[in-house]
Structures are given as structure tokens and as C-alpha cells.
Amino acid sequence: MDHTQPHTEAMPRPNNLDAFWMPFTANRQFKSNPRLIVSAERMHYTTIEGRRILDATAGLWCVNAGHKHPRIVEAIQRQAATLDYSPAFQMGTPYAFDLAARLAAMAPGHLDHVFFTNSGSESVDTALKIALAYHRSRGEGHRTRLIGRERGYHGVGFGGISVGGMSANRKAFGTMLSGTDHLPATHSLEHNAYSKGQPEWGAHLAEDLERIAALHDPSTIAAVIVEPFAGSAGVLLPPKGYLERLRQICDTHGFLLIFDEVITGFGRLGTPFAGDYFGVVPDMMTTAKGITNGAVPMGAVFASKDIYRQIIDSAPEGTIELFHGYTYSAHPLACAASHATLDVYQEEGLFDRCAALAPYWEEAVHSLKGEPWVIDIRNLGLVAGIELEGIPGKPTKRAFEVFLRCYDKGIHIRTTGDILALTPPLIIDKAEIDETVDTIRATLREMATRSTQAAAE
Numbered sequence: 124m125d126h127t128q129p130h131t132e133a134m135p136r137p138n139n140l141d142a143f144w145m146p147f148t149a150n151r152q153f154k155s156n157p158r159l160i161v162s163a164e165r166m167h168y169t170t171i172e173g174r175r176i177l178d179a180t181a182g183l184w185c186v187n188a189g190h191k192h193p194r195i196v197e198a199i200q201r202q203a204a205t206l207d208y209s210p211a212f213q214m215g216t217p218y219a220f221d222l223a224a225r226l227a228a229m230a231p232g233h234l235d236h237v238f239f240t241n242s243g244s245e246s247v248d249t250a251l252k253i254a255l256a257y258h259r260s261r262g263e264g265h266r267t268r269l270i271g272r273e274r275g276y277h278g279v280g281f282g283g284i285s286v287g288g289m290s291a292n293r294k295a296f297g298t299m300l301s302g303t304d305h306l307p308a309t310h311s312l313e314h315n316a317y318s319k320g321q322p323e324w325g326a327h328l329a330e331d332l333e334r335i336a337a338l339h340d341p342s343t344i345a346a347v348i349v350e351p352f353a354g355s356a357g358v359l360l361p362p363k364g365y366l367e368r369l370r371q372i373c374d375t376h377g378f379l380l381i382f383d384e385v386i387t388g389f390g391r392l393g394t395p396f397a398g399d400y401f402g403v404v405p406d407m408m409t410t411a412k413g414i415t416n417g418a419v420p421m422g423a424v425f426a427s428k429d430i431y432r433q434i435i436d437s438a439p440e441g442t443i444e445l446f447h448g449y450t451y452s453a454h455p456l457a458c459a460a461s462h463a464t465l466d467v468y469q470e471e472g473l474f475d476r477c478a479a480l481a482p483y484w485e486e487a488v489h490s491l492k493g494e495p496w497v498i499d500i501r502n503l504g505l506v507a508g509i510e511l512e513g514i515p516g517k518p519t520k521r522a523f524e525v526f527l528r529c530y531d532k533g534i535h536i537r538t539t540g541d542i543l544a545l546t547p548p549l550i551i552d553k554a555e556i557d558e559t560v561d562t563i564r565a566t567l568r569e570m571a572t573r574s575t576q577a578a579a580e
């Protein structure tokens with residue numbers, strides 16, 4: 124089969140769906156009615172039956188330049204045929220050094236150094252470890268506490284779930300890291316429902332960091348990690364002034380501020396990073412996903428000059444300064460994919476395109492106000508969360524039904540709890556925005572009609 128051509132005809136189903144233990148999936152439900160994808164191009168997937176599905180979530184918030192971009196495909200193919208693998212421990216490739224320099228030049232402030240990982244989860248655990256190593260090398264090894272936020276998502280490593288605040292991701296996994304604490308989530312239906320962009324209410328929630336500092340004593344706290352806006356928990360936006368205040372409190376007490384930019388990085392808000400959008404520069408930034416347009420796994424932690432110099436310069440010459448790294452850190456295929464991805468972002472002006480489309484997007488998603496069960500709509504850049512009133516006693520069920528029906532109608536959306544999340548590739552056009560929103564509208568109306576009929580019977 125020619126894999127460079129769009130796949131059109133139906134493919135045979137796999138004989139056995141049992142062996143693959145699927146991640147973050149209702150395995151039994153999925154396997155009883157699987158949704159199998161065999162190819163993708165630009166804004167669309169093709170299913171095994173040959174149906175086209177519009178990808179309104181950029182994969183899992185990662186395919187910012189659209190699927191199967193020829194430039195990225197070609198770069199990966201060329202790299203695989205040139206250097207398939209080479210270690211990044213005590214050796215290096217020109218691609219990795221060039222990429223790190225290029226990324227550092229894109230990053231805000233003094234985030235001048237890049238540590239490569241393979242995923243967002245690894246980026247988060249890496250950043251938390253760097254924070255601890257940094258304080259220790261300054262003779263402040265007593266700073267061990269890590270502060271996250273309720274409803275935060277920082278991947279699935281033990282560090283990430285410890286500072287994360289989504290209870291389903293924590294409850295089965297014991298005590299996790301000790302010495303963590305959590306800020307309150309910033310979302311309030313009561314005060315901020317239907318805000319367009321950043322909500323007005325809630326900057327004071329940052330003051331809780333002072334309470335946490337007073338409780339534990341500031342000298343025990345190493346770092347604070349937050350998503351600039353919470354994605355996985357259902358698009359929870361930072362109130363105006365909130366991130367600025369977190370930055371100030373961290374500066375006052377010597378806490379490192381880490382922005383988890385795994386989904387906000389690489390153009391999602393129309394700027395390279397969310398820190399640029401909000402005008403707040405963290406001490407470290409965790410990234411993944413859009414760094415390679417999702418085409419090859421890769422993550423990167425950006426660290427400030429001060430953090431890097433402190434750890435590197437305080438170790439004796441000739442010794443390894445940070446005992447950390449992955450077999451696939453700076454993998455040649457990922458480096459090639461990332462270089463090509465950055466070229467595409469730049470040459471196609473995709474971040475500017477995102478910024479230019481954001482007002483149209485905002486109006487389109489807010490047109491769902493008043494549709495059945497809709498209780499809030501939130502948006503920023505090319506991101507939206509549409510919160511539904513759940514079925515009493517059956518959380519998540521209503522939103523999941525919307526997901527299934529939209530899929531049948533040819534639109535892929537994400538759900539978390541009873542919130543629909545939309546985060547399309549930055550190449551989406553106005554007609555595709557309308558198609559996405561109209562499909563959700565039609566689905567909600569159809570479900571409401573059916574539920575009224577069922578009640579009458």
C-alpha cells in the first residue's frame with residue numbers, strides 16, 4: 124500500500140482486540156463497538172470503514188499543523204534513512220543542539236536551556252526533579268515541597284499525579300510523593316459562567332499560595348507548577364491577574380514557578396507559548412505534543428539560565444551534573460520532526476492564523492449558549508470548553524453520548540466529566556468551525572427531543 128496517499132477503501136478489522144490494554148479508555152465498552160482509524164490528512168481522519176471524521180481536537184491537543192504534513196513526513200523519512208538512533212548520553216547529534224538553540228530562541232525570557240524528554244509526563248517529572256536539584260545545589264536542600272493545583276493535570280508519572288489535582292488519576296495509586304500541596308482550582312460557574320476569554324473574577328485565588336507558604340513555611344517549598352490554563356480538566360481559564368500574582372508570590376519566597384505548557388505551547392493561544400500570551404515568564408516550562416506536531420513522541424523542559432548555570436557550575440568539573448535522562452532524549456527522528464514542525468509553524472504563519480481566527484471561534488462556540496443542558500462556555504485562542512448539566516447520578520454519561528453521536532456524524536471532540544473540549548488544528552477554516560459547532564448543536568437538540576419523547580412515553 125502507498126502510505127503517502129489518502130486511504131479511501133475499507134480495511135479488514137483486526138481479529139483480536141483483546142491484547143491491547145488501551146490507555147484512558149473504557150476498554151470493554153470500546154471493544155464492543157470500536158472506533159478504528161487507519162489514516163489521516165490535514166483536518167480529517169479516515170476510519171476503517173472509509174468514513175471521514177473532522178478532527179476538532181488536533182489528536183490529543185498535539186497536531187497543531189494538521190495531520191500528515193508532507194514537510195514533516197519527508198523530514199522523518201529522510202532522518203530514518205540517515206541516522207536512526209544515536210545516544211544522547213556522552214554523545215550528541217547536530218540536530219539536537221540546533222533544535223535546542225532554536226527552541227530556546229523561541230521561548231520567552233531567560234528560558235535558554237532545553238532538556239529533551241519523550242512526553243509531557245516525562246517533562247513534568249524532569250522539571251520537578253530539576254527544581255529539587257537546583258535548590259539542593261544552592262544549599263537549600265530543605266526546599267522539598269511541590270505545590271500543584273486542584274483539577275490540574277500534569278501527566279501520569281508519580282511526580283505528575285502527586286502535584287496533579289484530578290482525583291480519578293490519583294485515587295488508585297497510593298500515597299504518591301509526600302510533601303505536596305494544592306492551590307484551589309480557578310473555575311467558578313457562579314461567578315464566571317459564559318466569560319469570553321479570561322474571566323474577571325478570581326485573581327484572589329492566587330493568595331492561597333501565601334496560606335500554603337505560611338502553613339508549611341516558605342523555606343520548605345521548592346516549586347509551584349500550574350498549567351497556564353487547565354486543559355484536561357475541561358478548559359479552566361486563569362482569571363485576569365491570577366498568573367501575575369502567582370509569579371509575584373513565587374518571587375517573594377524563592378519558589379520556582381513552572382508552567383506546564385504541554386498543551387498550551389506551540390501556538391494554541393496564537394503565541395508561541397501561553398507565557399507570551401499572558402505576559403508572565405516562568406522559571407521552567409514543560410512541553411511536548413505540538414513540539415513535533417504529534418508525529419514522533421518528544422517533550423522538552425525549558426529552564427532559565429539561572430537554573431542551568433547553578434546546577435552545571437556547582438558540580439565538580441568532569442562529573443555528570445544532573446543524574447537524569449532518557450534513552451530516547453533528543454531522538455534523531457523526533458529532532459527531525461520538530462525542526463520540520465517549527466518550519467511549518469513559521470512559514471505558514473500558523474500562530475498568527477490562530478490569533479486571527481480566535482474571535483470567529485469565540486463567537487461560534489458561544490452561539491451554543493441556550494442549547495439543551497449547556498451551563499457554561501469558555502474559550503481562549505483556538506480552545507473551547509462547553510460544560511453540560513450532567514444526568515443526575517450519572518456523571519460523564521451525557522457528554523460521552525454527545526461524543527459518540529458527534530463521531531457518528533463525522534466530528535471528533537473530547538469530553539472530560541460533562542465538559543466538551545474543542546481544540547482543533549490551527550489550520551481549521553471558518554466552514555469547519557461552523558460544521559463542528561453546528562454538529563454539536565444538532566446533537567444536543569436531537570438528544571433533548573429524544574429525552575422529551577422518552578419522558579412522555
Ligand code: PXG
Binds near residue numbers: 350354411412537539
Ligand atoms: N501536562 C499537561 C498539561 C497535559 O495536558 C501532560 C502533561 C502529559 O503528557 P503526555 O505526553 O505524557 O500524555 C498532558 C497531557 C485531553 C488530554 O483530552 C490531555 C492530555 C493527554 C491526553 C488527553 O484533555 N494532556
